[in-house]
Amino acid sequence: MQPLTLDFYQKYDTLTLAQRLLGCTLVHQSPYGITAGIIVETEAYLTDDPACHAYRKKTKRNAAMFGPAGTVYVYQIYGMHYCVNIVSGEEGVGEAVLIRALEPTEGIELMEERRRNGVSRVSSVECRMSNGEPVRHSALSPRHLCNGPAKLVKAMGISIEEHNGSSLLTGNLKIYPSVLKEFEMVTTTRIGITQGADLPYRFYVTGNRFVSRK
């Protein structure tokens, strides 16, 4: 199976790309191993959209958004988390698709390890079942590994230093065509924003358990 090509990222407007990316698989081939997951939730950010980081002008932070379609845009949020976007649209126009949730398919143990690093371990260390088996930390159960934009960045080992501004066509981060034959899609307003809060730019796979929230 070949990864998505430049043509795929170029030929759709941002709202359509956000929908077409559902069902596709995000893969990171890192020195520590491969992690992958099916994209099940996205949000679109358009250039004339007040919630978009590129709404005002090009700055050092949002510069990657103005790159060609298929560029990766990673930014830090709330001082401690990171989110990843797929740049879309014409080069020079700041638009992108935020990846909000993945259904993990490969490298689950590596994902757990990355997510555990820096997270409270109280439950997994101190709590044990009656048979002595340690209780898995709730935040690290498969269902919660990638069900949020900052969670999946951490689980996948995506970093701002290595990936911001990189290309999905040539780097160690790639996207493969949809593995979901037919699925229903839900369209809603976006999560966690105040500006442009009423725009229906969020999309997710109906009924999927790995979506951040319904």
Next chain:
DNA sequence: CGCACGATGCTCT
């Protein structure tokens, strides 16, 4: 289950 809240640091005003 749901809701409230604090952490934490960078970017832009």
Next chain:
DNA sequence: GAGCATCGTGCGC
């Protein structure tokens, strides 16, 4: 100095 495309925890039900 304000605001932020979030997350995990703790508490109440």
